[in-house]
Amino acid sequence: MPTAAPRPCSHPGCHVLVRDGTGRCEKHPRPVWTKPKKAATKRITGRRLQRMREELFRQNPLCVRCQELGLVALATQRDHIVSLEEGGEDNPANTQGLCDEHHEEKSLAERLRGRTRGR
Ligand SMILES: [Zn+2]
Ligand SMILES: [Zn+2]
Incomplete structure (x- = not known):
């Protein structure tokens, strides 16, 4: 006991x-940062990242969030749909193109989620 x-x-x-x-x-x-359950996925860098970016923007040249809103903006950021910090994979199935604005918005939401996790 x-x-x-x-x-x-x-x-x-x-x-x-x-x-x-x-x-x-x-x-x-x-809070999870004192006892991580799952290590964040390793980020792809260098030439391989460059190729994946080019591939992504060729297939999805427009910001997906803007498209949802009926707007048209060029995707400038390679975004992880499920962030690596939250256990997402660094592969084409988990990436999307976002404009600067929507990428910033999403990163902010992820940072806030990370801070309030465990409530
Ligand atoms: Zn956008
Ligand atoms: Zn309590």
């Missing part, structure tokens, strides 16, 4: 008493 004294969960605003000594209740496990 656990011997640690019950302590409130250290998640802000959560007062569930935790008895297993982790300092976190079931709903609020420790």
Whole structure:
């Protein structure tokens, strides 16, 4: 049986008493960056990346998000649909072309998700 004294969960605003000594209740496990579950996929670089970029932009010259919105903008960024940090593969099936604006927007959303993960 656990011997640690019950302590409130250290998640802000959560007062569930935790008895297993982790300092976190079931709903609020420790943030993943202290205990990564899966290493981020290695990013392809160099000449191979250059070829994959050219291939992607040849097949999808336009920003996919803009197309969804009925707009037309040239894709300038090779984007990972599921980011490598979130376990996405660095292969053509997981890449899409985005304009600068949509790429920035998506990266921002991914950074925010990374920060709030575990809530
Ligand atoms: Zn909690
Ligand atoms: Zn766009």
